[in-house]
Amino acid sequence: MLKKSKLHGEFFMQGDIACAEGAIAAGCRFFGGYPITPASEIAERMSYRLPMLDGVFVQFEDEIASITSILGASWAGMKSMTATSGPGWSLMNENIGLGMMMETPCVLINVQRGSPSTGLPTSWGQSDMMQAKWGSHGDYGSISLCPKSPQEFFDLTIVAFNYSEKYRLPVFILTDAIVGHMTEKVIIPPVDELEIIERKYTTKKPGEYLPYKVEKDMVPDFAKAGDGYRYHTTGLTHDERGYPVMTEECQWKCVPRLVEKITKNADNIILLEERDVEDADVVVVAYGITARTVVPAIEAAKKKGIKVGLLRLITVWPFPEKRIKELAQKVKGFVVPELNLGQIVLEVERCSAKYVTTKSITHPGGGIHKIENIVKAIEKVAYE
């Protein structure tokens, strides 16, 4: 009876719980976590739900153990996840790098709060946008998704698992305390209506299998522990056999591919929502909860006769540079409101600086942007 216990139907559900249900729907059966506001509800839900599904829930001694354990579980062939907030994310960074280097599928949820340091534990922010891209030392391609509602938190958790299985890397969801703690309608479709992607297991025989040999798609085939392949994998720079090789040549073969497997597949990874962008003079680029709180400002600017569009970044990393460059050649400028002191605006500027100006609207977190500030910025970009 309990084996079938996957939810479907309409629910009035908190964002964090929707995330946990999304993970379960995607096939996640291992959760390692450590309590932290405002992400604890995800762990709580998993501790309640995973035992019904023969899954494994472990509350670890810290976030470092949590991230490392989900890498181990993934190598045993189980889909795995952890969830945390800014301070925990900072602790996880080293082993995010290990996950990237070993090419381990798993999902990390960051319910962001006001930062730096302990910051605003019970309040919100979008402070880890750059940390998600550059947090661990070195270069690696990364995928980050930003939901704006509990429904999307559910949907994107499934997408995150699909991306992680397909491209073999830890995939991030960057949400915030508002979406995490917000309760809204969530529709969970029947399991057989969901698109679930599984990692590509090798069909080669032991002895012929090389754990890091890649074909055209740049993603190596997977073999899990205990299947007789007896392979080696390491965080050191490694060759196709997974053996450490400390040479410049091997570094060239090993590392750029970690970035390229994402950048070359960017078109398949990037999800955007566009509203009135095609004939706009000003485009507001926003993500997560900010994309909802700026809507009244956009409406107000429209009433004043300005052609404003909204480009909502559902995928923040890899950054949709192609689309921003296209738009930059058509519009007068961009307005980028975010709940940090200017992070994603740097990317928008990088892609558009040759053509137009970009106005950053910052906020350190713990509140939302004042509508009049955004309207003023839109006017400034439209008329200057």
Added chain:
Amino acid sequence: MNKNIQVKKEIYHPMEDILRMDRMPHIWCPGCGLGSDVVAFAQGIKKANIPFDKVVIVSGIGCTGRVAGYLRLDSYHTTHGRAIPFATGLKLANRELTVVVFSGDGDLFAIGGNHLIHAARRNVDINVICVNNFIYGMTGGQNAPTTPLGAYSSTAPYGNFEPPFNLVGLAAASGATYVARWTSIHIRRLADSIATAAKKKGFCFIEIVTPCATVFARKNKGGTGLDLLSEFKNRSVINHSADPTKIPLDMEGEIVCGEFVNEEKPTFWENVKEGIREKVEKKVDWEKMQSKRKRKLYAESSDDLS
């Protein structure tokens, strides 16, 4: 020379079915005890009669961290101090595997100390083999949490003044179900211990006191690796009934070896299965959880972007 003696051209090692011979020679220094420790491990796994395909080895960082790379098993060379949580994930996600953590004293008791005590506390069914060479070898001989009082290291040029951890004492106090200590010269007993641990349920801990000829011995005028081994031989005493919390190691005293703890306790997963399975069945009101709620939801109005 007698022409009848045929010299076999290929290098043969009695453990080559479990070693990655294509990675030899290894990076360890002449006189290092790690080679013997790895052979004892290989012998132990063979003795335990567990199929190699089902044995997984996880290492952290350091000289001992390289062990994973030389064993022809599913092997994972992870980050500094994090071998135990990685192994915990592997084991709980596939309970058929025999998961062994093979790492050094700095990796397991300094940077990874928190994971060790908690894995022992929750009694995860993994084996931890700790090679204690009293020093950070890979990075050039810095002080470790095991460096004896008065010993010299490259970050204790005036002698170490910090009291060291007694590893077997700490593991036993944290709840390990099996605790043993041997040195690199007790190969047969060590291999038996490794076989026992491999077959035993629960968190098993084995300390291997191992010579570091290149840095620890040089800094402390200990001689060659062979000198250190003979010193270990002279100083070691086997006493299975010793209290593990009362046998710390120092520069000159006895090295008390033996199997100090060997008890049965339910493992983490047994506790999960037996402890909560029935409650799960009882607690879940599945029909209620699954019921469709048809009332009009105000949430629809706030979803203005979709």
